[in-house]
Amino acid sequence: MKDYYQILGLSPTATKKEIKKAFRQLARKYHPDLHPGDKAAAEQFKLINEACQVLSDENKRARYDLDRKQQGQRQQTRQTASHTGNAQRQGAGPGKTDFSQAFSRSAFEEAFFAGIKKPQADGKAAGKKDPLDTSALFKGFFGFS
Numbered sequence: 001m002k003d004y005y006q007i008l009g010l011s012p013t014a015t016k017k018e019i020k021k022a023f024r025q026l027a028r029k030y031h032p033d034l035h036p037g038d039k040a041a042a043e044q045f046k047l048i049n050e051a052c053q054v055l056s057d058e059n060k061r062a063r064y065d066l067d068r069k070q071q072g073q074r075q076q077t078r079q080t081a082s083h084t085g086n087a088q089r090q091g092a093g094p095g096k097t098d099f100s101q102a103f104s105r106s107a108f109e110e111a112f113f114a115g116i117k118k119p120q121a122d123g124k125a126a127g128k129k130d131p132l133d134t135s136a137l138f139k140g141f142f143g144f145s
Contacts, residue, residue: 004051
């Protein structure tokens with residue numbers, strides 16, 4: 001995504017007046033009539049014009065700012081994920097992902113039994129029945145457990 005603020009040399013809090021002033025200065029500097037045959041100047045002029053059109057229109061600017069913010073969040077998420085993945089992999093090799101943590105018993109228990117307390121073996125919960133014990137159910141239906 002093109003950074004229109006950077007193209008015009010402005011901050012994201014720039015006012016319409018500042019945008020217009022920056023556009024005029026840069027348009028004079030890169031105008032194709034002042035640089036005949038210079039394709040780089042013509043391309044820069046097109047970018048400046050595009051940036052001004054987007055940032056001068058309130059609706060286009062709001063949409064651009066939202067897209068810019070979301071892209072920044074996606075990049076931050078990707079960077080965080082890559083740093084976390086690199087720390088967890090420890091030798092999985094370039095381009096390979098280690099899924100051993102995703103398929104571990106603790107990950108399975110967290111996914112399917114979150115919030116269910118395990119019975120304690122130290123006698124505190126000796127009188128309580130295990131809510132996941134299905135032996136009585138099987139015994140009742142099939143005659144065995």
